[in-house]
Amino acid sequence: MSNNIYTIFRNYVVDAVKQIAPQTPQSLLAKIDVSPTKDPAHGDMASNVALVVSGSLKLAPKVFAAQIAEVLNANPAVLSTAVAGPGFLNIFAHKSVLLAVLPDILREHEAYGASTLGNRVVVNVEYVSANPTGPMHIGHCRGAVVGDALANLMAKAGYSVTKEYLINDAGGQVIALAWAAYWRYLEAIGTSLTEEEYSARVPGGMQYRGEYLIPVGEKLAADHGQSLATATKENADPSIWFETVRECALSMMMTGIREDLDLLGVYFDRFSSERDLVLKGATDATIEKLTAMGLIYNGTLEPPKGKLPDDWEPREQMLFRATQFGDDVDRPLRKSDGSNTYFANDIAYHADKMARGAEIMIDVWGADHGGYVSRMQAATKALAGESKAHLDVVLCQIVKVLKGGELVRMSKRAGTFITLRDLLEEVGRDAVRFTMLTRKSDAQMDFDIDQAIAQTRENPVFYVQYAHARCRSVLRAAAEQQIDTSAESLAQADLSSLENEAEIALIRRLAGWPRLVEQAALAREPHRIAFFLYELAGDFHMLWNRGRDDSTLRFLQAEHPAATRAKIALVSATAMVIRSGLAVMGVAPVEEMR
């Protein structure tokens, strides 16, 4: 059952069309919309029904709108209707329709806004998937917050959601990690090698020189003594130490990442290991399947246009026919050394998700992976075949961090690299999460540390939290006056005294929450929640401030217990919707701000 009053009225309108013009095709019915009006003079909601349908009936839109209006006027939920502009049908709902939103909220509490839109379709949201080669930094943070909020949003919209993290533990980066960790081990047991001497012996030179690997070296030294090195404490044959060091480094890196995720309040239903998939033969099996479908061949790619990579040379490769599924070029599955490309493993991984029942896969990636979207979607399309499964990709743009008006440089070399943990310590989990959702994910963001912790209206986190705290403050004050503030009781309140425009505006906003959840979920845009809450908070603060000049708008009316109950019902419902929204964002509401 939906609480979305716009959906309910849309059904009234569609029913009216079916009654008047039963031959109207489904395709036109689907285009009928009932949406909130911007201007209250246009009613509570407006429909494009006549503009969409009248053409097929060879009627003027205004004429058809009038016919629909006549049917709607017989509906007790409809107060009145008007035909306006080019043929909009404006609907003034009976006041009880709007007021009925409050007991709905009070009965459902934070669950209000939940939708059946998703129809329990299985959705897999994959995000973060940071390489286990170091601590999480700010770039990962945005993806983590966006992915987590999006997953919560999809769940709220009625999808059956799995939150998933892919551990990229199979590629060359993990080899480099092992070599780097081994250096820290040699240091821990007191090698005479210098870092540069060691690096010269590492294939490709040593990467990952950050100090965060020192504890890995110490752990290895503690567990294995000098048994992983030669007697002279120089690097031994990798066959002696490699597996041990890699396992230790991976496990400690993942532990650190999970700790960071805990601090951020991000929890996954499942961690998948790329290495496990490969060892299981998933990649080979997927390539076989694609081969059987005739989608694999050996060929040579054209060199990329523009600036040519220095070491480019024509080379025959195993290619996937991505161009058959909308990609620009076919894509390689094997590296020149014969091992699988990351793309090949990722295809297998997405096949695995589909095999586990995912109908909608959503991957949250950094924008630097944007060029990878169409090939992954092509592969998904190829493997999905007749099933409806498909892949959506949400890209997260760069986050620039500002402090004191200055850009904080993100350079590993300069040592000004901001980890997620640093940011959380400085700003706090809730402000980090909320602020990360104050921009569309595919737009670049300046994260202003000063603003994120400021206690002014400019800071949406504060403004929304403050609205909630004020609601709770009123409810506490009411309880002290022996007023029953339980939701069960308030849901029974007589609400007819609520009629000031500021009160009605607030109620209308609350009524829009279920619709917002559905639309944000369809658009895969969790940032809309943050904007909604900011506007909701604005409506509430506005009503509060009106109470300064007009004492009849204050929530606690000593002389009017019935009016007080109605107002408190509104306050309690407002707090519930704020909590409902914050829960999707993964932000904790505050009870009091003093």
Place this chain on the structure above:
RNA sequence: GUCUCCGUAGCUCAGCCGGAUAGAGCACCAGAUUCCUAAUCUGGGGGCCGUGGGUUCGAAUCCCGCCGGGGACACCA
């Protein structure tokens, strides 16, 4: 060179699978202050929605070209 994202008020940004007079905060201007939380509030000015075409009842929104900015472009993940 190709692909992709972005371009909306002085600034930072919403709105974008077509809807009516394009919104918010900051800044600016003018007022308010014995009050459930002044951690301010109310009101006002401010816009060829980058640009030129197209699609149609209707375009900030969809399509094409151009201008300007970010990002990505075999064998990394």
